[in-house]
Amino acid sequence: MSGVALALEVVVVFFLALFLLHRYGDFRKQHRMVLFATLLAWFLCFLIVFILPLDVSTTIYNQCKTDNEVHLVPSNTLKSDNSSNSSVVPTQRVAKTCYKPWSYIPDGILPVFWRVVYWTSQFLTWLLIPFMQSYARSGGFSISGKVKTALIENAIYYGTYLLIFCSLLIYVAVTPKWHLTWSDLRTIGITAANTWGLFLLVLLLGYGLVEIPRSYWRASCHGQLLAKTYFKAAKLMTEKADAEENLEDVMEDVRTVNETIKYNHPLRKCIDTILKKCPVEYQEKMGRNMDDYEDFDDKGNPYPSKKSLVKLHKQVIYAVQRHNRTQVQWQILLDEAFHLEDVAKNETSSTHQFVHSFPSAEPPGWISKYLYTPTMEWYWECVFRRWCYRVLAVVLCVFSAAVVWSECTFFSTQPVLSLFAVFIQLAERDYNYVYIEMACFVTIFFLCYCVYSTVFRIRVFNYYYLAPHHQTDAYSLQFSGMLFCRLTPPLCLNFLGVIHMDSTISHHARQKTAYNSIMGSMQVLSFIANGFYIYYPMLIVLLCIATYFSLGTRCLNLLGFQQFMGENDLTSDLVDEGKELIRRERRKRQRTEDGESRRREWRERYSEQRERYGGRNRSAYSELKEADGPGTDTGRAQSRRDRSDKAELLQDVEPLDFTGEEPLETDNRRYAGGHYLSTSASRSRIFDDETTILTYVRNTELPAAFLIITLSSSL
Template identity: 75%
Template sequence: MSGAALGLEIVFVFFLALFLLHRYGDFKKQHRLVIVGTLLAWYLCFLIVFILPLDVSTTIYNRCKHAAANSSPPESSNITGLYATATPVPSQHPCFKPWSYIPDGIMPIFWRVVYWTSQFLTWILLPFMQSYARSGGFSITGKIKTALIENAIYYGTYLLIFGAFLIYVAVNPHLHLEWNQLQTIGIAAANTWGLFLLVLLLGYGLVEIPRSYWNGAKKGYLLMKTYFKAAKLMTEKADAEETLEDVMEEVRKVNESIKYNHPLRKCVDTILKKCPVEYQEKMGRNMDDYEDFDEKRNAYPSEKSLVKLHKQVIYSVQRHRRTQVQWQILLEQAFYLEDVAKNETSGTCQFVHTFQSPEPENRFIQYFYNPTIEWYWECLLRPWFYRILAVVLSIFSVIVVWSECTFFSTTPVLSLFAVFIQLAEKTYNYIYIEIACFLSIFFLSICVYSTVFRIRVFNYYYLASHHQTDAYSLLFSGMLFCRLTPPLCLNFLGLTHMDSSISHQNTQPTAYTSIMGSMKVLSFIADGFYIYYPMLVVILCIATYFRIRKSGRILAEVRLKRT
């Protein structure tokens, strides 16, 4: 099994990232480079989350081997602190090789490739691809030029900060930094930025996820919330239709003014291809292809204005299509929740749909998920299942908050994550170690990633399911994942005391920590910001809890006014 678990997880994570991207993106209509860039960013970030537990179990085994090879009374008496209590005497507990053991030398290379590729994506390539995908240029050269201009300030800021830092090091006689230390400082800067955003998203997710499942058990609440979403989406849908009409009117005017033999006619044809089919047919019927253009008599739009119009067409068509699809999906959800409310008082224990589809989509599922099972699940079991799940998730949230506030304490060990890992380390129960690590880091990732999927910045960034996410939002999500995942994993290693900078023990670090380097080069970050800033998650959780309660009261007031 040497290295087999690593290979299986690499394949599994790839298909997981591909499945999620297929749910939000459109493989047929979006550019292939956008799909590949986003898929690679998501894939690398998910790899870090899934492979890190294997790195932890392998590190614990290597520590045991090192202790067994150097065990002697004088040396063992010099080992103090946390590692002395966590590592048992080899003669009493032999070092069992984990089932998922990864040979030496593989993990450092693996982490180095994954980390630096993700950092190249998030800081250099994906920002450029964002501007390229959002550009309204009609040629590859024009789009690249627009992307470079838009990112000039973005990249110039990096060069300015890095140049100022090099000047400071050069003029300071007390600083003699080597390449490895400069590399560590760069990693620390990126992780500090990511940790700043990570705590904000984590504080929201720790409260919102358990509460969403608790509210999911309330059928009346879900139905009223769906009505509220429908009213809001109806307004957005009407605005999208009005915007599309205005943009199509501008396209119609340009199409009528620029004739077949005009030099910019190719640009107009490119714009027409992006319009809906019904508008293309309408404009085609009103077009006289045999009328020549007269540059002296008519004032024609410039190429720059056509680029702007092209950009508006892409945005308005995407938004209109997204609102149309979301409207149909939201109506189906509302009808289904109304059916659930009606069937709760049914005495036949048979779930009856108001709008029954003529032919079932999957006969195999319909055979097992018949109306009787559907009634018991929707009307009886599902509310209790959601309540139990909400309680379990709330306990996990409390454990995370407690550990974030106490993980710096090594004597005594107060972080519950560290306590659980150390108990399993004493008996070398690698299965338990990997499961505990995976569940812990998976819960942290869900709290952070789900917040990324729920964030909506007006209409510029919005991850919409059912293949309705635009290229700009997909690339931006890839950037966020690449910036959040490394500090998330470092924070998890700190919670479990697997990071030597937290445990303050001279023990073998994990391969992931060794790639990150020693943060002692920047002691004010390692001993200050990384330790005390995560405590702010308590304040963020409290603020999120009371803000949600206020939103619930507002929703209740809206419900009373409507009734």
């Protein structure tokens, strides 16, 4: 199995990252460089989480081999002979059996692997992805202009990182016992990046350790969850209306500039670039007024400068992205609200079958037919789900308590107080590598889930929204990749300290993991290795207490940012407003569904009648043709002359406009194609507009009189 586990996990992680990118991104519309950078960032971060448990098990095996080479085990045995004399055999070397893990990775592979993964992820998060974000949102019309704007906007990020690095560099330079080498400079850079990441990591982790178990517990209560959904709907509608208003204002500015600058102006190419970023409906409206040609040299009208067009271009990009984001969020929230309302209605159902208000238009698949049937869905949604969520909330709460305790006590090595270190050391005695790897993976996965989900739960980060069904914009994809690359390395380093696999923190003379080896000796910066890395994670206790009592939510309410507060008066008002909005959207969608079902029903009904009566007409026509004799030639000629005269008269008559708003003056009119159409108003709104009847009259082969009789009898 040498290296097979590593290669297998690399392939699995790659397809996992590709699947998630396909779910959230859009391969057809988004730029290839954006997709590639996001895929690479996700892939590298997931690799760190999946491969680190293999590194831990391999290190434990290597430590066992090292102990066999160094330690001597005394063995005092008696040796007897025939003369009954006994002697003591001196201490001898006894080899302890070391079992090789199933996922053992040969020496020399992991250090190179970690070095490539780490430095590539750091290049992405600090240089490439921030630059691509600013480049994509830049309002410049040339590559050089976008590059210049991106460098200026990212100066604050580069400056912050450079300031931390220079401060640490000065500290090491003035310390007499240290001599700066290339290895020390590399360690300073890694320490600076991990310090920034750990600072943000603890803040996010302290919130997630409390909020995630509490969110699952609240999700088990359908009433409270539905009220919170109504609250979100009211807030999102306000944001959606503001985004639409902002888009209208920006499009008005674009229309003004579009009418000012004509085809022969040097800045016309810039206007065309701006128009391509506008929504399609606005492009069509503005395209109707682009037929005029003016010589700008002969007019004294003020024209916008290129700098103002760059600013307008950036405003268009931001307004369109914000509008699209709110539209996607609104549709997702509507589906969630409709589903929760369906659950509330089905809880009192005596048939024990789940009924959806808006069934899916797609045909049911194999799973829906045989496994997840309406009965099974009812038991899951109305009975089992709430209890599963409560059990999961309790398990996550226990996990959170273990993490908080271990973060506050992992610096203690005698005795070992960290719970995760105790579990790993117990499994290490029996060389249970499968348990070690599973325990490491579950712990790292839980920490990652607490940290990364927090980013998208906090309201200030809602601007970066990961929406499924290919609805995530490029900026959010890049932001997620950048943040994952910044937080994953310090998170894994903190995890190794919690399980006492980091010799810098545990102060044990044991072999380092390959991941620790690329980080260098943290003793170059002793005040960080022995101070910040050990005692700063204790801040999690204060953050968990603040999150439990919702201090952050209360502060945001005081500042004017409405948050869901249970029995608060403002919260109740927003819940009522959101409930009315959802009810209005439900009626709108219901009318749309009814209209589509009526159209589909009429098409199916009259297509069958068309086939049936079309066959009868063809048979009757064949019988009449056989009954005709030679004496009918004169009558046929006269009939052709009459039809030609009628056709000439009909060509002079102006065809009716069935799409107009004015009512028809007469009950019956002759259509230009030769058929008759009844224009009496529908009494049951079977047809939503006149175009349905007109289309059927044009396409049908039935006699007009038969059609009128059929429609009248149906109405």
